[in-house]
Amino acid sequence: MQMMEKAxxxxxxxxxxxxxxxxxxxxxxxxxxxxxxxxxxAKLWARSEELYKKGEQIEPNKRYVYDSWATAYYWQGKYADAWAMLAKARKLGGETPKKFLAMLKAKMPQPLK
Structure with missing residues (x-):
């Protein structure tokens, strides 16, 4: 992470x-x-959120941003937020990897629309 910050x-x-x-x-x-x-x-989580928001600002229509953001929320235990990011990715034509989808569903069922 220190090298990434330098970059x-x-x-x-x-x-x-x-x-x-x-x-x-x-x-x-x-x-x-x-x-x-x-x-x-908490500092790393806040930094992560800041970085994802910057990525979204630069590339608002890139599925990769939202797919990655979903996994970050998953690792934080923010499963509803992970589902919300997957919904954004899907609107852009995203297909969630089955393994990640199974992991997320095990923690929280997919919310109804």
């Missing part, structure tokens, strides 16, 4: 897909680093 700080860093990748990395660091305090996790 994001570089001038003119608007490469497509980098913000959702960085957001997902922040979440994965928060759930895998067992030495993090609650405050440390």
């Amino acid at each position: 994001l700080a570089m001038p003119h860093y608007e490469f497509q897909g980098v913000y959702p990748d960085a957001g997902r990395l922040a979440i994965l660091c928060s759930v895998s680093d067992k030495t993090l305090s609650s405050e440390g996790k």
Whole structure:
């Protein structure tokens, strides 16, 4: 994550897909680093959200942003938010990987429209 932050700080860093990748990395660091305090996790979660919003701003019609954001919400235990992001991805023609869909359904049934 430290290297990703250095890359994001570089001038003119608007490469497509980098913000959702960085957001997902922040979440994965928060759930895998067992030495993090609650405050440390909260900071990574907030950073992840910020990165996804930036990615959405740059590429509002890219399914990848919402698919990735859904997985980030899943790892945070925000299952309703994960479903909401999958709905956005599907509107853009997205097809959710079956394994992820099964994992999410096991935590929370798909909300009715």
